[in-house]
Amino acid sequence: MVLLRIILFPFAVLYGWITGLRNFLYDKGILKSASFDVPVIAVGNLSVGGTGKTPQVEYLIRLLSENHKVAVLSRGYKRKSSGFVLADPDSNAEILGDEPFQYHRKFPDIQVAVDADRKNGIARLLSLPVKPEVILLDDAYQHRRVTAGFYMLLTAYGDLYPDDFMLPTGHLREGRRGARRANIIVITKCPADISMDTMAAIRRKINPLAGQEVFFSSIDYSDYVLSENSRMMAEEAKALPKTLVAGIAKPGPFFAHLRNETDTLMTFPDHHDFTASDLAEIKRLSENKLIITTEKDYVRLTRKLGSARLYYLPIRTVILRDGDQFDKMINNYVGKSTANRQLH
Structure with a gap:
């Protein structure tokens, strides 16, 4: 090195x-x-x-x-769309990117937009009927x-x-x-x-x-891990056998907060677009176990894995x-x- x-x-x-x-x-x-x-x-x-x-x-x-009236403007890293996109009820992580979709999902009352050209993005936001x-x-x-x-x-x-x-x-x-x-x-x-x-x-x-x-x-870290329709105490989840999945830059603290010695840890690159083989491997390693991921990864995985056993750990600054x-x-x-x- x-x-x-x-x-x-x-x-x-x-x-x-x-x-x-x-x-x-x-x-x-x-x-x-x-x-x-x-x-x-x-x-x-x-x-x-x-x-x-x-x-x-x-x-x-x-x-x-x-x-x-707050608006968030991001470039929408690794999204599968182009140009200016304003989040709406049909938006998803593929259209907006991980973080912008997370903002849209958590804060539905604010405006969230993506545009690699921030100058154009701001101008487009200011041209909306309801200006930020x-x-x-x-x-x-x-x-x-x-x-x-x-x-x-x-x-x-x-x-x-x-x-x-x-x-x-x-x-x-x-x-x-x-x-x-x-x-x-x-x-x-x-x-x-x-x-x-x-x-x-x-x-x-x-x-x-x-x-x-x-x-x-x-x-x-939140006291709870959350799924689409339920929640569980983080301490309870920590004691259970599970698979921890992280596609973030530095997953160490996330793993350390939830892991026990029986857990399976799966690390992917930051902003990872989970493939069919990735999903098959996650399912194979987590049979009859919980799957807990980061909030950023959850917005991608929930549409691909379903929410029955998939949870995420919310965090705050x-x-x-x-x-x-x-x-x-x-x-x-x-x-x-x-x-x-x-x-x-």
Whole structure:
């Protein structure tokens, strides 16, 4: 692995130079970026996968949807559709992609759309009869064709971007300097009992700019695993023989939370499109046993496996220590942007 990283190092330098030049051209206004007369919050990361974007976007939906008409716009990674698609009652994971369909399924009162061209997607949302009052851009930190009003950068505890390097040697999609665009930096997937000393050390490593705020979050697992029509205590499910299925970037915590020594663990790539042979193998290994998967995988598997023995484990993001301040920053941005919009 070390040798491979050394071999790939020149390509990482070249990739870093290309992305750095692109950002420079956008920063100087040579490449044009569109802005919109509506609050736009971009949620994303510098690295590829596994930082907890989906539960963070869901946190923002819960926070904002009580008082605002919220829309979520995603590219719809690995969907089998193209162009702009607005979710409707007939939508599924194949049309929207895993995460957008999950948002649509969990929050039916908000607008969910997909479009690889975020500029076009925002314009299409704003042309709807019922216009959104705030737009959340899912996984759009590097989408420079749109200038968001507020940037939220996520980086995972134990896998911080200052310790990483550019693709393909490391996992960064752009250089560490990209963090300067962030209004808020969230250290995700922290231990719930993280100490003040550890948080202070991470803040020093992040070295935020003046005006940037650093927050810490953890994943809160539900007390229940859920199916389409029933639920079971997670502790009860943990004691039972079962097959645990995960097609996410970093499935370790999911497995650790539910597994016992008799369980079968099945790992698939992130955003995996389960094939007929995959489904046959899952069924073979889980005969007369429960199947428990992640919420993201459930939206694909439930249509293919049925819901009789298939359950998922819901998760939520919890902001540690300074949750009220975090909420206030988001609400203040949306409130001031909305007020400015009304004035003009």
